[in-house]
Amino acid sequence: MTPDFMTLAADRIRIVLVGTQHPGNIGSAARAMKTMGLHRLVLVAPEKRPNAESEALAAGADDVLASAAFHDDLASALAGCQRVLGCTARSRRVALPELTPREAAASMAGTVPQGDVALVFGRERTGLTNEELHLCHQAVHIPANPGYSSLNLAAAVQVLAYEVRMALLDRLDAAGPTEPRDPPASHEQLEGFYAQLGETLDAIDFHKGRSPDSAMRKLRRIFNRTGLDERELRLLRGVLADAQRMARLAGTGGGK
Structure with missing residues (x-):
């Protein structure tokens, strides 16, 4: 496996923001992505499209904002994905297998050689709906301080993007020959x-x-x-x- 693996991974990892309410958070999320080498930003029915505030908070990640894909619903945003992970703080609503950010990142790094993966983040106030979580294969929970678990959307993106980058680098360092297999089901x-x-x-x-x-x-x-x-x-x-x-x-x- 060569450094081209990092380019391939960046092309295949989607950061999907659903129903984002504040354009500034979109810009901050783009910045968090770019610092970790990710660039595929997908916006599902944002309440407001990216604006001047988004660009200011992107702090140089304007290219990530400019290339963002827009979709009316989550299902269409996930088209072509082999694995979908939903970030949620409330796992009790839908019983999905729950991963830590590190486990989720390892799962994503293991899937990108076969196809696209998506990491889905919900609305700032209410997160993902039950119907949206049903479209995910696994849930990701950031184990924040239970006494103060309020985590900004962009901060959550940063945590997961960091773990993804570390998992990709670990896989790059440790990679050996692998047996070919059929592509994962989309x-x-x-x-x-x-x-x-x-x-x-x-x-x-x-x-x-x-x-x-x-x-x-x-x-x-x-x-x-x-x-x-x-x-x-x-x-x-x-x-x-x-x-x-x-x-x-x-x-x-x-x-x-």
Whole structure:
């Protein structure tokens, strides 16, 4: 692995800010990113677009601001990602596997050779919604002082960006030959699989009249932990397709 790995990683790591309320925080986040060698800033439905205050607080990271991508919703901002980590201070709302910043950074550094990864930050006051967290594979929690855990958005970006840079440098130093593997399943591929899984569970009457939400959350956690690659996902979707076919035959009284 060569120093080009750092360039590749910078091109594949997205810092996604959702519903940012203060343009100044966007500029400060851009500054935090650039100091750690990151440049892919993605803004999802900010309340105000970057302005003069953003540029002032970017303090020289104007290029990061200028190249920021804008999206109306989080799902479109995550298109093409192999792994998505949501930064949250309140893990009780959605039961996702929870990582420390260091663990999250190591996970990201291990994924970038295969494809894009995203680190998602929510609104200053309310964070990410349950629906947005459901689009993440893992949660990241910064273990701040429990007596005063108020952490500015840009400061949170700085903490995670630092850990990511250290993980990338560690991987660069320790890298040896690696065996080729199939590309990890993308975010869209996984969401397609989860949709088919939900349809299959309905087709076989798995829920028996119970709400499907709890079961689907648990199944998502199981599969998100495994780091499925594209070939494995194709196999699973083939199994689901056969299960759906058999359910249709059983429903019509058909034979083999």
